[in-house]
Amino acid sequence: MINAALTKEEIIHLGKLAKMSLSDEEIKRFQKQLTQTLDYIKNLQELNTENVEATNHTVASKNVFFEDKEENKRLLSVDEALSNSKNKKNNYFVVKRLI
C-alpha cells in the first residue's frame, strides 16, 4: 500500500477529477482528514491476500440479461423526462455552450 500523506496539490487534483468545488478551508481540512483515513486503512496490509480473488459481487448470479424486445414499460413522456430540469428549451436540456 502506498504511504500516503496527501499533498494540497493532490487534494485539488482529486477535487477536479470528482468535479467538487473546494474552499481553501475544505482543502486544508480534507487534506488532514483524508490522510488520517488513509493512515487507518493501512491495517489491511496485515491481511495476506496473495492468490485471493477480488469479490465484485456478493450474489452468485451470473448472466443476468433482458430479452431484446419492442415493449418498453418504463418509457417517460418528454414532459416527465424534463420535469426536474431547471434549464430546458424546446424539449432539450440546456447547458452553457461547450465547443
Added chain:
Amino acid sequence: MNKYQPVIGLEIHVELKTKSKMFCQCSANYFGKKPNTNTCPVCLGLPGALPVPNKKAVEWTILLGKALNCTINKVTKFDRKHYFYPDLPKGYQISQYDQPIAVKGEFKVQGLKFKITRVHLEEDTGKLIHLGGETLVDFNRSGVPLVEIVTEPVFNNADQVKNFLEGLRTLVRYLDISDADMEKGSMRLEPNISLIKLKTQYSKSKTISQGLKLPNYKVEVKNINSFKYVKQAIEYEIKRQTEILKKEETPKQETRGFDEKKTVTYSQRTKEEARDYRYFPEPDIPTLEFEDKYLASIYKQIPELPQAKMNRFIGKLNLKPIDAFILTRDRKLAEYYEQVISKLKTQNSKLNLKSENLNQFIANLIINKKISTNLFVEEFVEKLLEQFTPKDTDQKLLDATIIRIIVANKKVVDDYKSGKKNAIMFLVGQVMRAMKGKADARLVVKIIKDKLT
C-alpha cells in the same frame, strides 16, 4: 524517398440495431425521433435507476468478435468508465475494460491481414447540439448498444484504412447486426495517427508487428462523418504531421476534429496519456460466463462471410474477381444471384448466349442492371428467358416484313446507303415491332444488310 512512415491504429464504433437499448427497454432506433422522447429512468441516469444488459447485444458482439477471428473470453464483465460531460448522464459510461468480450483477432482485406486488438460492448451517449451560446442535450441516443473495435497500429496509409473500413462494413451488414452507415452515425471511425521517422532504407519495410518502435505521440481524429472523408482526413493529418516533424518538432498529443468543408483537422482538446477514467467493475451487473455449448450455438449463426463467398464465386462459379467482389458486397444481392442461377438450372431451357459461362452472364446482367433485381427471382428468370431464348421465327413472314419495312422507309434506306450506318437500327426496330419480338434481332440486322447491299 519518404522519410516518414504513417502508423495508424483504428477505433471503430458500430451501433447495433437491436430493438432495445443496451441496458434498458427503450428503443434503440432513435434516429429522427423528437428530442428526449425516447428515454426512461435508466438511460436518463435518474437517481436509483439500474442497468440490466441486453442479451442480443452481447450475442451480436460475440458474433462479430468471432467473425473477426478473435478469441472470445469465456468470462467477461462490464466496467464503469468515469468522466464528466453533459451527454453522459451517469457521469460514467458502462463499458468494458480489462475483460472484454473478444480479443486478439485478425481481419483480411484485399490480401492484407490486419490485427484486431479487441472487440468490446458499451453504451452510447446522448447527442449535443451547439447553438448560439448554449449546448442542447438530447438523450434519445443515450444507452444505445455500441460495439467498439480496436485495431493494432498496423495501417500505413489512407487507402488501407478505407479498404478495411469498407470490408468491415460489409462484414457487419452480412451479420445483419448493424446498418453501419457512417452518415447516420451507426458506424464511426476514430483513427490514431502518428508518423515514424525512418532512419535507414532498410527499416522502411518493417512494420509495427516486426518490431518497429512506436512513435512517442499519437493524434486522434474525430468527427469523420462520411466514407468519402476518411481518405481526405487521414491524408491531411499525415501531411500536417510531416510538416511538423520536418521542423524537428514533435506533433502535440491531442484529439483533433475534422472540418469537412475545409477538409482540414483542427485541435479539440489535449488527449492526456493518462486521462483518469477510474475504471472499476460495474457492481450493478453480475459477471457474464459463457459455456461452450452456448458459444457454439451463437457461432452457428455466422453465415458464409464476404471473403469466403467471394472466393467461392471466383473458384467454383468461375466469376471474374471484380464481379465476384461487386456481387458479394451485399449479402442479399449475392444470395439473389445464386437463387437466379439455381432457378435457371431447374428450367433447363436453352439460351441463346454469346459465351459458355452462364454464371458470368447472369452476373453481368445484374451488375449492369439489365434486368431489375427488385423483381422476385421467378420474375427475373422469366424476363431473362423472354429476352434470350432463341425464338421460332416464321421465316416467310420475317422476309415479307423486312421487305415491307424497307419499302416504307425509303429515306432511311437512302441515309444508310449514303454512309449513315446507324440508320439500320431504325429499320431493325421497326421489324422487331412488327414481328412482335418474335425474331432474332441479330438475324434481322444481317438480312436487312444483305438486302441493302
Added chain:
Amino acid sequence: MKLLGLSLLELKNLIETKRISSKEVFEYFLKRIKKYNAKLNGYLTICDYKNNSSSLPIAVKDAFCTKGIRTTAGSKVLDDFIPPYESTVTKRLLKNNFLTLGKTNMDAWCHGSSTETSDYGTSCNPWDISRSPGGSSGGSAAVVASYLAPVAIGSETAGSIRQPAAWTGVIGLKPTYGRVSRYGLISMGSSLDSPGPLTLSVADAAYILEIIAGKDQFDGTSVNKPVSCYKKSLSLKKKFKLGISEEYFEGIDEEVKEKVEQSIKILEKMGHSVSKIKLIHPKYSISDYTIIQRSEVSSNLSRYDGIRFGNPRTYFGSEAKKRVMLGTYSLSYGYYDAYYKKAQKVRTLIIEDFKKIFKDIDAIIAPTTPITAIKIGKSAKYPFFGEIMDVLVEASSMAGLCAINIPVGLDKNNLPIGMQIVGSWFNEQMLLNLAYQFEKETDFFGITKKILKKYPD
C-alpha cells in the same frame, strides 16, 4: 379506540374487520405527526391521504424514489426533485395496500450513522431529544419509535438500519443483499445497499419482507430465489445453534455488554445452543468497508450534475464531498490496485470466513453498536465516525448477509441497547423465527411500549 402502539398487523386487522377505517388510521397518525414531528424532525415530507378503503400507513426513507412525491436523499442537491417513477420497493408496497405517510429524514446520501449530515437538520432520538437517533435511516427509526408511523422502510449499506434501530429501541431488519430490489433506491454502495423494514414487532417485519422481497427484472443484482413464507414460519418451534465471537465484545460499553450477555443467557435457557466462534477482527472491516463504500459512492454521485434534475454539485455537503474525494482517490490511476482491488480481496477473506462459520452454526449473536445513542454534535470528534460506530455490522454487510436488531435493554441513561442476530445468506426465515421466539419470551422487556409514554396521543 386506542391505537397507540398497535402493530401494523393489528391495525390491518382492525381495518379489514371494519372496526376502523383506513382514513381514521391515517388521520390518527397525521395528528401525531403534527404534534411531534417538529420536535423530532423525523419526516421531511408529509403526504396527503389518498382515499383508499383499505390502505395501511408506512413511512419511507427519503432515499427511495416515490413517483410524484419529493425525494431528497437528505441533500439540498435534490431539494426539489420529484421522481417521475416509482421504486420497486414502494411499488410493491402500494400494490399491497400501503400508502406513504411521508418521507423520512436521513444522513445525506446515507453518509453517516447519526442523521446529522442531513441538509435538513438532524432528527432527534425520541428517548432523549438531545441525542441522535442513529443513521442513516435515523428518521425512519425515530418515527417508528415515537409511533408517528407503525412501520417504516429504511435501507442499509452497513448499519443504516440496524444501528438506528438499536439506538431507538425498535426492530430493524437488514435482508440479504439481493433479497430486495434496489431499483429506485438512490445508490450509495451499489454492492452493499439493502432495503429493509423498521418495526415495533417481529411479525410486522416478516410481513413487510414478504411483500418487498423477490426477484426484480429491473435490478440485475436481485436474486431469483423464492420468497419464503416468513410470517407463517414465525411460530415454528425451532432450536438454533448460536455463535458468539469475542472480538465483537471488545471495546464496547459495559452496560451494552451486560445486557447482550443477559439476553444470550435467555436464549440458552430457551433451548438454543451457544458456542464460541472466531471471526476476522472487525477492525479490518472498518478499513475494508471504508474503501469499498467510498469508491462506490464517488462513482454513484457522478450523475448529480444539475443538468437533468437537481441542483449543481456546489450544493453537496462537506461529508459527501469528503467521501467522494476519498473514493476518487482509491479508484484513481496508480492507486486502484493498492486500495480498491486490495479491499475487494479482503472482502473475499471476510466472506470465506463467514462461509466457514455458518457450516456449524445458524446465527451469530453480538451487540449491534459499541455504545448507545450519543449527544447530537459529538460525532464530529471521531475522524470517521460512521465507520467506527458501525464496526460491529460492517463485516456482515460486506458479505451481504442478513441481520436483525432487537432491543434488549436500557442503559442507565434510559437509552436503548440493541442486540443483533446475523444469519447466513437468504436465511431470513431463521432470523425472524429466532427474533420472534425471543419477543414472545421477553416482550423485548417492554422497551417498545415504554417510549410511547413520552409521546401520548
